[in-house]
Amino acid sequence: MQTHILGYPRIGSQRELKKACEQYWSGKINLDDLHQVGAAIRQSNWKLQQEAGIDLIPSNDFSFYDQVLDMSLTFNAIPDRYQELIAKKEIAKQELYFAMARGYQQDDLDITAMEMTKWFDTNYHYIVPEFKKDQEFKLFSNKALDEFLEAKKAGILTKPVLLGPITYLVLGKEKEAGFNRLDLIDKLLPVYIEVLKKLQDAGAVWVQLDEPFLALDLTAKEKEVYKKVYNELKKQLPELKILLATYFEGLKENLDLAVSLPVCALHIDLVRAPQQLQEVLDKTPNDLTLSLGIIDGRNIWKNDYQDSVAFIRKALKSKTSNRIMIAPSCSLLHVPCDLDLETNETVLTPEIKNWLAFAKQKLEELATLKAISEEDDVNAVATMEKLHVNLDALKSKKESQRIHKPEVKQRTARITKKDAQRNKAFSERKSIQHKALKLPLFPTTTIGSFPQTKEVRSWRAQFKKGTVNALEYENLLLEETEQCIRWQEEIDLDVLVHGEFERNDMVEYFGEQLNGFVFTKMGWVQSYGSRCVKPPIIYGDIDRPEAMTVKWSSYAQGLTSKIVKGMLTGPVTILQWSFVRNDQPRSETCNQIALAIRDEVLDLEKAGIRIIQIDEPAIREGLPLRKTEWQAYLKWAVNAFCISAAGVSDQTQIHTHMCYSEFNDIIEHIAAMDADVITIECSRSQMELLDAFAKFEYPNEIGPGVYDIHAPRVPSVKEMVALMEKAKLVIPEKQLWVNPDCGLKTRHWEETRKALEAMVEAAKTLRVASEKERLVTL
Numbered sequence: 001m002q003t004h005i006l007g008y009p010r011i012g013s014q015r016e017l018k019k020a021c022e023q024y025w026s027g028k029i030n031l032d033d034l035h036q037v038g039a040a041i042r043q044s045n046w047k048l049q050q051e052a053g054i055d056l057i058p059s060n061d062f063s064f065y066d067q068v069l070d071m072s073l074t075f076n077a078i079p080d081r082y083q084e085l086i087a088k089k090e091i092a093k094q095e096l097y098f099a100m101a102r103g104y105q106q107d108d109l110d111i112t113a114m115e116m117t118k119w120f121d122t123n124y125h126y127i128v129p130e131f132k133k134d135q136e137f138k139l140f141s142n143k144a145l146d147e148f149l150e151a152k153k154a155g156i157l158t159k160p161v162l163l164g165p166i167t168y169l170v171l172g173k174e175k176e177a178g179f180n181r182l183d184l185i186d187k188l189l190p191v192y193i194e195v196l197k198k199l200q201d202a203g204a205v206w207v208q209l210d211e212p213f214l215a216l217d218l219t220a221k222e223k224e225v226y227k228k229v230y231n232e233l234k235k236q237l238p239e240l241k242i243l244l245a246t247y248f249e250g251l252k253e254n255l256d257l258a259v260s261l262p263v264c265a266l267h268i269d270l271v272r273a274p275q276q277l278q279e280v281l282d283k284t285p286n287d288l289t290l291s292l293g294i295i296d297g298r299n300i301w302k303n304d305y306q307d308s309v310a311f312i313r314k315a316l317k318s319k320t321s322n323r324i325m326i327a328p329s330c331s332l333l334h335v336p337c338d339l340d341l342e343t344n345e346t347v348l349t350p351e352i353k354n355w356l357a358f359a360k361q362k363l364e365e366l367a368t369l370k371a372i373s374e375e376d377d378v379n380a381v382a383t384m385e386k387l388h389v390n391l392d393a394l395k396s397k398k399e400s401q402r403i404h405k406p407e408v409k410q411r412t413a414r415i416t417k418k419d420a421q422r423n424k425a426f427s428e429r430k431s432i433q434h435k436a437l438k439l440p441l442f443p444t445t446t447i448g449s450f451p452q453t454k455e456v457r458s459w460r461a462q463f464k465k466g467t468v469n470a471l472e473y474e475n476l477l478l479e480e481t482e483q484c485i486r487w488q489e490e491i492d493l494d495v496l497v498h499g500e501f502e503r504n505d506m507v508e509y510f511g512e513q514l515n516g517f518v519f520t521k522m523g524w525v526q527s528y529g530s531r532c533v534k535p536p537i538i539y540g541d542i543d544r545p546e547a548m549t550v551k552w553s554s555y556a557q558g559l560t561s562k563i564v565k566g567m568l569t570g571p572v573t574i575l576q577w578s579f580v581r582n583d584q585p586r587s588e589t590c591n592q593i594a595l596a597i598r599d600e601v602l603d604l605e606k607a608g609i610r611i612i613q614i615d616e617p618a619i620r621e622g623l624p625l626r627k628t629e630w631q632a633y634l635k636w637a638v639n640a641f642c643i644s645a646a647g648v649s650d651q652t653q654i655h656t657h658m659c660y661s662e663f664n665d666i667i668e669h670i671a672a673m674d675a676d677v678i679t680i681e682c683s684r685s686q687m688e689l690l691d692a693f694a695k696f697e698y699p700n701e702i703g704p705g706v707y708d709i710h711a712p713r714v715p716s717v718k719e720m721v722a723l724m725e726k727a728k729l730v731i732p733e734k735q736l737w738v739n740p741d742c743g744l745k746t747r748h749w750e751e752t753r754k755a756l757e758a759m760v761e762a763a764k765t766l767r768v769a770s771e772k773e774r775l776v777t778l
């Protein structure tokens, strides 16, 4: 039996990669320096796995930005707009790569970045491949080979990891009409084969092809392509051992297809879909190796050895041990690097730490599971001891007094339908709110955050270190908030925000203030590119010991006669972006959070806050990957949002916000959230996202983002007016707000100021135009 992993976190346990990339982008280090940091991370990851005794160690799981973008570069799937950049100067591949990820605004070139979207149901974002009708592929980057050789030189024969060809195509987007990207497979496959041949010639024995789509809902055509592709690979590369990796879901009705593909090994996710093991065993041909994904690659709880060993033994009963591999369920990209770095016992108590395993610890778990399962003598001392230590840890968690709070459980049990409903329907609330708030046509606002400058972050870092005391820290933040309010007044925004300077992150900040959560110091996980998050850990029943944001919001409101919008993160997003307890349904945990947020909403209202935004950017990402499970999820998720929002009076206006979302197939559920106003990210799709709202005749108000904040470029008044004119064609103007896309916290003040000034001018231009139209029709 062999152990292997599908991938290891690549940010470095000290976020070395993030720091190096950002230094390179700002010109502080050169390409060589950057490449050295990358190499050091790879070496260290390989060594770590070697020391833990992992049998089959992956390579090419490293990436400077994103593994999907790596594939696009490998196959030369470079959108035409970058040709100008390539032609203009002899550009390093690495620089072109970053330009594709982040856009390029230099030397009078203005090239937009490629789109970014969520990786399945995770908080990781990938760069969406762009395909055109006459798309050609050729080998452009040798990254997979280079990294294989690099490891080989270091004495490790790795298993290179590539995104499988079908998943790669499906993840992309047709950038023009008239073709289906899946039909590009005939052009793509030869280049794949070329890459695989090179790896084989260099000595690779195993190659892992990730095909998560094989575990999702497939069309008949997609199934055919799976057959065709893997048969062709077998034909062209009969000697190469392909490990086909599925994860994030069970194979279900695709099982027959999966086990019929002529590959050497099939990896299945037994954490998400433990029930599939028996059927998979029944159907797996003898010569197909089965890789059991038994350690949770998406969560941080210790593995249950007893459970896992039972799984492994079950598999060993129907297959010989050389046909079994064990592994984490998916790449470890989604968990933090190393629990050993959590040494601060006041942040993470030893009791709770004993329940956890991060990536490095999961390697040890894997090796131990192998040892236990291969041990013939069940009384062997070393084996039994490891089992008992594990049993003790799990028992300590199960019985901990810290997890269960009867009053919290009673409160969620008492939730009624009425708790999730506003007093009056939106049609009536609308005029009550308009009278109360007196906002102009096309009201302007922002999504909440303003630049988290180096200074703001360093105050917080110093405060956490203890070199700045609580009072000093608070005063610095209050000053920053005041400046932010003054400036918003100056540029004449209609609905102001306090700026979120006190937050480290929109989820971690709330987690830190709620009971039932613990957090880490170094538990970073990549979200996109160099950006990381530190998901809090929900270990127990959740309640709110005291108000969380009222101080900031009421301070900001006290500074101005304009309306300041309160700013909260919604229950589904807090749930989705935390590591969640695995001893009760997610819906129950979500309701607990919803009640805590509801209390906060009511406290804000009491403190005189008249507009409250409850951000739910993760509601769509939380959608189950299989359609059959959508209804059940949407029901509890939407209900949890409603519980958090519906306690207020009709006058109080509830906003919500979602970014990176497709709304077409869930629009009725978005409507059921019944937020008075929803802001959505729209500019990169040129307002296309609004079509879903228009088709549904969505009755509530909408703020489509009028400019992309992911690049430092300042948008013109004209282009924003044009986008809003486009919005007006599908949504009545009385329903429209004007705001940027989300993410101002990642920007600098300089461009933020200019862009928002232009945005306010755009709104004013729209008001004048609409007044003229009104007079003409009179």
Ligand SMILES: Nc1nc2c(c(=O)[nH]1)N[C@@H](CNc1ccc(C(=O)N[C@@H](CCC(=O)N[C@@H](CCC(=O)N[C@@H](CCC(=O)O)C(=O)O)C(=O)O)C(=O)O)cc1)CN2
Binding pocket: 123, 452, 454, 457, 458, 459, 460, 461, 503, 504, 505, 506, 507, 508, 527, 528, 530, 531, 532, 533, 534, 577, 746
């Ligand atoms: N959880 C979450 N998921 C999300 C989003 C989000 O906002 N939050 N937004 C969407 C896009 N994803 C994003 C994810 C992260 C960031 C982001 O800005 N991350 C920051 C970290 C934010 C943070 O936690 N900051 C902390 C810690 C900052 C830090 O690194 N401090 C230094 C010290 C700094 C100093 O001395 O000056 C250190 O600890 O070493 C703080 O402000 O307190 C980063 O990677 O740079 C942005 C968008 C979707 N998913």
Ligand code: MET
Binding pocket: 447, 448, 449, 506, 567, 615, 617, 657, 659, 742, 743, 744, 745
């Ligand atoms: C990822 S959604 C972010 C919403 C939050 N209010 C912000 O502006 O940062």
Ligand SMILES: [Zn+2]
Binding pocket: 447, 617, 657, 658, 659, 742, 743
């Ligand atoms: Zn957002």
